[in-house]
Amino acid sequence: MKYFARAPGKMIITGEHFVVHGSFALAAAIDKGALVKAEAFEDIEVKSKELGLVASDIKVPHPLKPTIEAIKATLEFIGEKRGVKVEINSDIPASSGLGSSSAVAVATVAATSSALGHDLSPEEIVHLATISERITHGKPSGIDVNVSVYGGVILFKIGEKVKLIKLDRDIEFLVGYSGIERQTSKMVAKFSEMKRMYPNFFASLVSSSSCLTEIATDALTKNDLTTLGSIMSLFHVVLNQMGVSIEELDYMVEKALEVGCIGAKLTGAGGGGCIIALPKSGEARIVAEHLKKKGMNISIVKIPCMGVEVWKEER
Numbered sequence: 684m685k686y687f688a689r690a691p692g693k694m695i696i697t698g699e700h701f702v703v704h705g706s707f708a709l710a711a712a713i714d715k716g717a718l719v720k721a722e723a724f725e726d727i728e729v730k731s732k733e734l735g736l737v738a739s740d741i742k743v744p745h746p747l748k749p750t751i752e753a754i755k756a757t758l759e760f761i762g763e764k765r766g767v768k769v770e771i772n773s774d775i776p777a778s779s780g781l782g783s784s785s786a787v788a789v790a791t792v793a794a795t796s797s798a799l800g801h802d803l804s805p806e807e808i809v810h811l812a813t814i815s816e817r818i819t820h821g822k823p824s825g826i827d828v829n830v831s832v833y834g835g836v837i838l839f840k841i842g843e844k845v846k847l848i849k850l851d852r853d854i855e856f857l858v859g860y861s862g863i864e865r866q867t868s869k870m871v872a873k874f875s876e877m878k879r880m881y882p883n884f885f886a887s888l889v890s891s892s893s894c895l896t897e898i899a900t901d902a903l904t905k906n907d908l909t910t911l912g913s914i915m916s917l918f919h920v921v922l923n924q925m926g927v928s929i930e931e932l933d934y935m936v937e938k939a940l941e942v943g944c945i946g947a948k949l950t951g952a953g954g955g956g957c958i959i960a961l962p963k964s965g966e967a968r969i970v971a972e973h974l975k976k977k978g979m980n981i982s983i984v985k986i987p988c989m990g991v992e993v994w995k996e997e998r
């Protein structure tokens with residue numbers, strides 16, 4: 684029997700980087716994601732349509748190694764002797780700050796366990812997908828995997844239970860893609876240099892990030908877009924000062940504000956990847972058109988979006 688799992692990518696609304704050092708961060712699932720098909724097999728075989736690669740067990744660094752390790756961990760966890768044949772399709776650009784590797788890991792774990800007749804809890808999927816994320820990113824905070832599993836909007840802090848944030852209406856954001864790939868682990872290392880040089884100053888920034896993220900969460904739930912947008916823009920300024928923005932991202936943030944967005948910032952690790960911008964209510968389409976005319980690669984994301992879903996082939 685073939686099983687499918689679809690897991691969403693994410694955008695971090697506030698608190699990226701600071702979250703690695705103990706701040707709250709606010710993130711939302713997006714409508715782009717990874718679709719994984721899995722069926723029981725005598726061995727492990729992984730095929731990625733996007734990468735044009737097929738692999739079985741791999742000992743050396745390889746783009747599919749994190750996925751293979753997540754599968755091996757899943758098989759061991761559920762006590763399964765059989766293997767699995769997995770096919771991955773993702774519509775999230777890799778290394779863009781939109782959680783592509785987490786979405787692949789989450790969908791792979793969920794599809795693998797289901798194809799072999801085991802239902803995993805959300806906590807178990809988070810745990811197993813994190814094994815793959817550690818190979819890809821070193822020491823991730825865990826925010827990407829959690830938002831991909833639970834979906835919707837989450838308030839996340841390392842070591843605390845994930846808070847699911849309820850919205851009573853849909854909210855539209857814009858995502859602007861720079862087309863520049865970068866490595867999360869390098870950007871995390873760059874950001875963390877400041878901690879070594881100015882530990883007390885750094886600690887006060889982490890605590891401010893946490894407070895601002897809680898205020899932003901409250902503003903989001905009350906549909907107070909003005910407060911939310913101001914906090915987003917403030918985060919961009921600080922992330923820029925911390926050395927993780929680049930000219931292309933600053934340019935997109937500037938243009939988004941110029942055409943009337945309430946707030947805009949880089950999202951994810953920076954150094955390339957994407958920005959997000961918050962348009963005024965009902966203005967997403969018009970503002971997106973203005974930005975496209977300026978040559979920007981823009982899409983509209985409506986939140987909240989679903990977390991990981993699994994279904995049998997018949998569906």
Ligand code: PMV
Nearest residue numbers: 699700780823824867951952
């Ligand atoms: O890999 P990205 O670009 O989605 O960034 C993840 C967010 C960081 O806070 C920079 C790192 C982390 O592990 O939380």
